[in-house]
Amino acid sequence: MIILYFPESLWTSFADGRVRLRIDNSCPQTPITVHQMFKESLEKYGSLNALASKKNGRWEKITFSEYYRLSRKAAKSFLKLGLERFHSVAILGFNSPEWFISAVGAVFAGGIVTGIYTTNSPEACHYIAHDSKTNIMVVENWKQLDKIMQIWNRLPHLKAVVLYKDSIPERHPNLYTMEEFLDLGDDISDTTLDDIINSQKPNQCCVLIYTSGTTGKPKGAMLSHDNVCTSGSSFKVQQESIVSYLPLSHIAAQIYDLWTGIKWGEQVYFAEPDALKGSLINTLKEVQPTSHMGVPRVWEKIMEKLKDASAQSGFMKKRMLSWAIFGLYNYFVLAKIRNALGFSSCQKHFSGAAPLNTETLYFFLVQQTLLILFSLSVFPIYCDFRSCGKPAPGCKVKLVDKDTEGSGEICFWGRTVFMGYLNMEDKTKEAFDEDGWLHSGDLGKLDKDGFLYVTGRIKDLIITAGGENVPPIPIEDAVKKELPIVSNAMVIGDKKKFLAMLLTLKVNHVLDPDTSDPTDILTEQARDFCQKTGSKATKVSEIVATRDQAIYQAIQEGINKVNMNATNRVHCIQKWIVLPRDFSISGGELGPTMKLKRLTVLEKYRNEVDSFYEE
Numbered sequence: 001m002i003i004l005y006f007p008e009s010l011w012t013s014f015a016d017g018r019v020r021l022r023i024d025n026s027c028p029q030t031p032i033t034v035h036q037m038f039k040e041s042l043e044k045y046g047s048l049n050a051l052a053s054k055k056n057g058r059w060e061k062i063t064f065s066e067y068y069r070l071s072r073k074a075a076k077s078f079l080k081l082g083l084e085r086f087h088s089v090a091i092l093g094f095n096s097p098e099w100f101i102s103a104v105g106a107v108f109a110g111g112i113v114t115g116i117y118t119t120n121s122p123e124a125c126h127y128i129a130h131d132s133k134t135n136i137m138v139v140e141n142w143k144q145l146d147k148i149m150q151i152w153n154r155l156p157h158l159k160a161v162v163l164y165k166d167s168i169p170e171r172h173p174n175l176y177t178m179e180e181f182l183d184l185g186d187d188i189s190d191t192t193l194d195d196i197i198n199s200q201k202p203n204q205c206c207v208l209i210y211t212s213g214t215t216g217k218p219k220g221a222m223l224s225h226d227n228v229c230t231s232g233s234s235f236k237v238q239q240e241s242i243v244s245y246l247p248l249s250h251i252a253a254q255i256y257d258l259w260t261g262i263k264w265g266e267q268v269y270f271a272e273p274d275a276l277k278g279s280l281i282n283t284l285k286e287v288q289p290t291s292h293m294g295v296p297r298v299w300e301k302i303m304e305k306l307k308d309a310s311a312q313s314g315f316m317k318k319r320m321l322s323w324a325i326f327g328l329y330n331y332f333v334l335a336k337i338r339n340a341l342g343f344s345s346c347q348k349h350f351s352g353a354a355p356l357n358t359e360t361l362y363f364f365l366v367q368q369t370l371l372i373l374f375s376l377s378v379f380p381i382y383c384d385f386r387s388c389g390k391p392a393p394g395c396k397v398k399l400v401d402k403d404t405e406g407s408g409e410i411c412f413w414g415r416t417v418f419m420g421y422l423n424m425e426d427k428t429k430e431a432f433d434e435d436g437w438l439h440s441g442d443l444g445k446l447d448k449d450g451f452l453y454v455t456g457r458i459k460d461l462i463i464t465a466g467g468e469n470v471p472p473i474p475i476e477d478a479v480k481k482e483l484p485i486v487s488n489a490m491v492i493g494d495k496k497k498f499l500a501m502l503l504t505l506k507v508n509h510v511l512d513p514d515t516s517d518p519t520d521i522l523t524e525q526a527r528d529f530c531q532k533t534g535s536k537a538t539k540v541s542e543i544v545a546t547r548d549q550a551i552y553q554a555i556q557e558g559i560n561k562v563n564m565n566a567t568n569r570v571h572c573i574q575k576w577i578v579l580p581r582d583f584s585i586s587g588g589e590l591g592p593t594m595k596l597k598r599l600t601v602l603e604k605y606r607n608e609v610d611s612f613y614e615e
Contacts, residue, residue, distance in 0.1 A: 029394075031202035031415075033225040034107045038262050042068055045265030048239070051097040052269045062097065064265065067104075074105025075193055076185025081136055081160045081174075085110045085196075088132035088208065092116040092125065092148070093140025094273040095244040098164035098178055100258055102138045103248075107206045107225075110196045111135070114208040114220075115249030117592045118144065118273075119585065124218075126151040128210050131220055131423060133157045141166045202226040205419060209251045212591050220422035221251075228259040230394065231416050239264065240291040240348070243283055245271035247592045256293045256350065266291075276585075276594070277509065284342025291348040297594035299351055300360050302341060304506065304525055388444075388452045392416060397452055398437070399444065407455055410444040411437040443471065460598065462494045468570040470499065475562065475571060479503075482558040485522075485529040485551070488583045490601055491573070492609055498574040500612040502605060503555070504582040505540050518582035529554070544580050552578075575612045579605065 032040075042064055049061040062070070078089060089106035091099055091113065103113040114132045116125055118140070125147050129137065135157055139145050148161055149172075164178040176184070200206075207223040242261070246253035261268050271283045276298070284292070294302070343349075391397045395414030402408035417438045420428035432438055443461075444454045456471040463469055472491035479489040479501065487506040493499035506526040508519045520539045522530065530537045535550040537543045543551050555576070563572040583589035589601050602609060 031226040033200045035197045037229045071104040075108035076188035078109040080185040083111045083135045088114045088134040090114040090134040091138045092144045122147040122150045138162045222419040241267045245275035288345040293350040295593045410440045410442045478562045485526045501576040
């Protein structure tokens with residue numbers, strides 16, 4: 001067994017200097033750096049197209065050789081601007097070739113790439129930039145630049161800002177366009193850069209992934225060269241075409257789009273910034289990718305579009321689609337719909353970042369292979385079918401503190417496990433035990449064949465006033481499956497006498513890149529549900545204002561069915577309410593990758609929650 005060590009002086013979160021990164025004989029791949037990985041890929045894929053972005057209605061593409069050349073050019077410019085070893089280049093913007101080139105260039109130059117969510121406030125940007133000792137900030141447009149201008153004087157390590165899409169509104173010292181930036185390092189020699197590249201080690205940090213900070217200060221998860229190179233190897237995909245649209249500040253997207261793209265010579269097409277707000281389907285239809293990654297909410301939206309197609313079709317078409325969902329007439333019906341959604345060439349479908357609900361999983365399983373990627377600040381497990389599969393080579397999984405049903409906390413060990421939290425030695429020690437096992441905070445089960453099933457998060461567990469532990473996700477999934485009009489269902493009842501539920505209904509969303517606000521208008525599928533109950537409602541406001549008897553009765557009947565299958569009475573939903581608006585990113589209820597932010601929802605709808613428990 002090989003244990004890799006990290007220089008003690010570089011990170012306060014490792015007092016003993018030891019990296020919790022271990023290699024055993026089950027993963028014989030030699031540890032390499034990002035540059036070594038890129039060079040190996042360059043020999044195989046140098047002449048192939050690597051990155052594609054749309055300019056003036058046309059796709060502009062660059063090859064892997066050009067990608068590598070521009071990354072070296074960016075590295076020299078970072079050095080010219082004074083990037084210090086193990087300090088950060090923070091990138092604040094939507095996915096683009098400039099994002100990728102800046103990230104790889106930062107690593108080549110001995111720095112650390114740090115992604116920042118475009119939805120972050122100026123103060124949230126300040127926290128990350130200050131914590132990571134950002135030397136250079138790369139921002140997309142004026143909107144993001146304005147955030148940095150507000151905090152620049154409070155960032156002692158910040159030396160320059162690069163704007164990569166818009167022109168500079170007014171000149172400012174140490175502010176550059178991307179074109180100006182790339183020419184800055186022309187007088188830095190190849191020898192100087194190569195010396196820095198050759199001094200890098202596989203066990204040194206090259207990426208920081210910051211947590212959302214919903215339960216405290218964001219934590220910077222440190223990823224080594226070996227972390228990202230090994231994680232990229234786990235996918236085993238070659239020369240795929242993919243669409244990059246999920247936030248690259250999130251680990252699942254960064255591994256899948258950026259590092260795996262280099263490892264396996266993928267052609268990456270960049271979606272428009274409003275991809276998650278409606279335009280993604282247009283890009284998918286045009287690109288027809290061979291592989292696609294989606295967070296659960298994206299797959300749910302695709303499923304809803306398929307079901308909307310059913311609701312809009314005639315009786316025979318609808319019946320045929322229903323049959324197709326169970327495997328019949330797949331070619332004649334679903335093939336056309338998949339083509340319209342951009343999936344006619346797609347052979348690999350991944351879901352990551354959070355558990356996929358049962359209804360969505362089964363819907364896609366009968367049509368095509370859907371792979372689930374369980375990701376946790378760099379610990380991917382690749383898999384197929386209903387489980388999260390088995391650990392990737394070189395990784396181990398075990399459960400601790402198991403209950404009577406065999407469910408326990410999922411723990412990981414191996415070279416894909418991240419290094420620890422930057423500047424947070426206490427949080428690092430909380431996450432890892434003395435033997436180097438990462439305690440994930442996720443609940444799961446292992447079957448007799450070693451397949452892992454994720455059942456929820458420990459922090460999401462509801463502990464009732466009677467001391468009963470209730471995992472909310474299975475109940476929420478069951479309600480959404482029973483009631484196709486429901487968009488979001490959230491169980492509440494922590495320290496309360498009984499469980500209640502907040503419900504939102506499926507609506508269309510405004511395709512405004514700045515808001516993406518949910519509208520009041522029900523989707524086709526939701527209107528179809530209303531018609532079946534005898535209601536003529538087409539808007540949420542109509543249902544909520546009048547407490548539409550037909551709809552409310554149908555919802556209660558659905559919840560009654562879910563309660564009938566509950567483990568015990570404690571798991572039953574006693575009360576519920578339909579909220580006037582669907583959850584959204586702009587509303588604060590969903591995070592950047594569309595995960596439900598439970599604490600935010602509880603605070604935002606405190607009056608509604610309190611009303612459940614009034615005597």
